[in-house]
Amino acid sequence: MENTELKIPDDIVISKIYYIRDQKVMFDSDLAALYEVETKQLKRQVRRNIERFPEDFMFESTPEESRNSRSQNGTLKQGGNIKYAPMVFTEQGVAMLSSVLNSSRAIQVNIQIIRVFTHIRQVLADNTEIRLEVEKIKNKLDNQDKNMEIVFKYLDELLEKPNQSKPPRKRIGFKPDDL
Template sequence: MEEKNELVEFSTEIDNDDYEDIKDVIHLLRGAQIVLDSDLARLYGVETGSLNRAMKRNKKRFPEEFCFQITKQEYDHLKCQFGISSEYEHGGRRTLPFVYTEQGIAMLSSVLRGETAVTVSIRIMKTFVVMRKYLARNALLMDKVNTIEHRQIESQIQNEQFRLETEKKFDKVFDYIESDKEDMQKVFFDGQIFDAFLLLADIVEEAQSSITLIDGYVDLQTLNILAKKKSGVDVAIYTLPGTKLTKQDITNFNAQYPALNAFKTTAFHDRFMIIDGNKGYHIGASIKDAGKKCFGINRLADVGLINSIIQKAQSTGKQV
């Protein structure tokens, strides 16, 4: 026969929206967060006996992981650790308390009647979530604190050695940073063809969106270096009208490494390569001759100058 569901009517409203009063009644027991029946009754505005009778009349809804009666030892532990009421020992009640887990409190909202029951249950369950996050954060924090304290003790014992070792580590870092700075100038002597090719290829590979090459004498060797670019990087070449580069060369290049456009201009004597519109290099020889004779590559630091070079090329170039 189906068990009758007896409901408890509420008359007391809880006006305090702050969760501090709820946080203080949540305890840890048997590996779970629980609330004593007496504390729940106070929050719901009912008698403790009425609360537990409603639970017992709907016992099938409250398995042990939802609600259970604590032992005398557990009661003493809670009283000692959290200062809970001693009403059991002083005749206020003749039985040991029942405690409700988060699932049990959620079930109570369907057993108890009234808007207050739902509101309080939601507030309590939200507080459970906050408490779980708090415990998780503080467990991690305590581990970190213990680690820091351990390191501090070690450093105090060997303070001078620690200081010297730290200074050495920082010196190594600063030395690395100093040596790793990009050279603003690079000179290649005759015969360093492969070294020159590698540097130019590295510059080309830096590009994320565009490469602008201004070089009066462009040929297939130039395209061989530009083929090192990333996929999706557009290339614009500005060269003299008498260049050896043909439309077929451009078509063949674009078939595998799109997209390249070539323009003719007589406005430039020197060679420049500009990466992504803001990083420029002045190159002392045509790329096709790099390394055959002594030449240099200089980094251009003035962004305004780089923009002027691009504007000059675009305003004077005519597409091949």
């Protein structure tokens, strides 16, 4: 078996990932284009194996969701005749597609898409960690600012009270005036 690895630029795959119903998803037409199959063939295979695609793997988008998501990246095709609602696949649904589309291209594309999803998840996790670290530093700086304000307040108070509480001291020892 040849190991000819397919390489689609990651930015192309990333541009086909949308955010719908609080999930990162891909549309059936975009997946079909990546797999180099017709959208109706992809949908047919999914419908034949619908038990493999529960709601958290695949759902049909509303026309409004489809328009809104596509307009996010400026990829909405004008004048498109969409007869059926687009199928939308989550990361798990994309992984399941490799089991119903029996081509080496589908397997290679799926591997790449899963790697992109994993990379996106890692970037988000890294950003969250960085955000938490920045928040910690900010809190420390806020506390230091408060402490510095207190120190300056005490210094100001000390400078404003020039020896008001102490009477002048008597000199001790030899005084030249006493001679």
